[in-house]
Amino acid sequence: MARGSSDVSVRVRNLSKRFQVRRAWGEVLRAPMAARWVTSVDNVSFEVRRGEFFGLLGPNGAGKTTLLKMLATFITPDDGSAEVEGTDIVAESRQVRSLVVPVIASERSLYWRLTARANLELFARLWNVPANEIAARVDGVLGVVDLRDTAQKLVGQFSSGMMQRLLIARALLAEPRVLLLDEPTRSLDPVSARAFRRFLRDELSERRQCAVIIATHSAEEAFDLCDRVAVLDRGKVLALGAAADLAQDLAGNRYLVWTTVPTHPLFASFTAEPDDVAESAPVALRDLAGWYPVTLELPGGPAAASAFLATLVAAEVPVAAFERMPVSLAALIEKVVQRSRERP
């Protein structure tokens, strides 16, 4: 799904950040000057092109949010550099803030006693939107997040999901060159979340060529929205590429076979522990009496799988489906992290 454009919007080079660990009182009294540090972002490099969707995946504490906050200029990096549209995030932080807009997740970061429209008008002025464009731009973003009908309502009367949408609308006001999103659809209902993703894709990415960096735990966002993803753990980038390609690479040699004779001797030496994915395999077969899933580990790649299927057919073992098992987002992250930790 990678785009043809080679124009780089965000360039991150060897970016690192470590934080001092908060110590217990006893420890501080014993050794007042000592300090312990934890590395949150460790020598991270990547580039994001204009109009590209770039996902940051990883377990909690992997460094995703720190990375986003460094790009938003809220945190100063210790080492390395990052540029947005050629502007250095440390040396020219104010200019960067006119290019990069983070979606702040806190609902309290809105004026609850003001209407949605008044909130957006305030931030439009803070983002230097020309006065004669403010009304149209506010209307536009309210429409995008489907809040136009409640624009005159006090924000304090909004539901959590509506506030989340308003926060997103606020970020879109600035027409950023780079949008930073930290689990943006966490509080949205599925319909709003889908509409929001569609907006991100159609309007921001394709029409305005805005780069979007998104930290997410959502499989839909990682696989369907992101052109590329980086899997992080303990601050390091462990894998970088299209989510689907990574999933394909990590899918391994696990296959799911639907058969009427799951105890057939041919399966015996290849049977593996079934996992949750088996349950999500063809619904039609699950509902059909007499057919059972068998999870197999078939070393040797597609050729070996093909040969094994031929053996089953030759042995007249009934087979309704034979497929390589897809890897879920959780499994993808887990596998990448596991693979990295197993390396010497």
Added chain:
Amino acid sequence: MSVSALAALWRASFLTATSYRLRFVQSLVGSLITVVPVFFVARAMQPMMGPTIQSEGRDFFAFLVVGFAVMSFVVMCVDALPSQVAGDINNGFFEALLGAPVGTATILVGLVTYPILFTMLRGIAMLALAAVLGVHFSLTHLPEALVIVSLLAVAHFGVALLATGLMIAFRTTLSIPQVVITASGFLGGVYWPTSVIPSWVYTVSEFVPLTYGLRALRQAVLEERGFGQVAHDVLMLAAFAGCLMSVGVLAISLAIAYARRRGTLSQY
């Protein structure tokens, strides 16, 4: 400094304040109601206090009402910013503001423009009521009065910046606003002239900017004295304003850089 951004922040604070209608009316009317008991108490104490305020208007009610109006302004200048920023850090609003491409100065000034202007408005209303009750304020030296009030604002906003810097860096103001407010109230000549306080305390009062500001202001608006006659106090106040503002700007710059390094700027 972006005027448009300042105006937008002022408007948002104004709309928020006026949305609490009863509280808004009460805060306006409350300060006026205060003037009435002060009037009677001051009249009762006039024979005792009159001789001590010969150079600051002679009328104890006028002396007090100017002191109260300026003191409420100083309290707002010192305390509004650190309190506002503390709240905004806690709810993430400060992070949202710092994400905007406007200068930090615009944000900090914008956050307190409304409460400070509103306090000024209340002070003017108090003085107007005092005028109705018989106090004569001279407008001949209004420019002097405006300069003195501006210098008081700069000096005390410097303290506010220092306290806000501490709040951003360490999540505490070290009670600096409270210390300054208490010292200003008791030693700055709000309720009694500094000339009547014991000598050793008087020495301390010379380090309180309000001492100079209030004395000069009373002389300008109650005694019709011009810059030439209040020059010493105005210059001392200007020196305090310069020093405190420099310290405040330095503190806030260092604090924001420190918080960005520590990653605590947007921690709430």
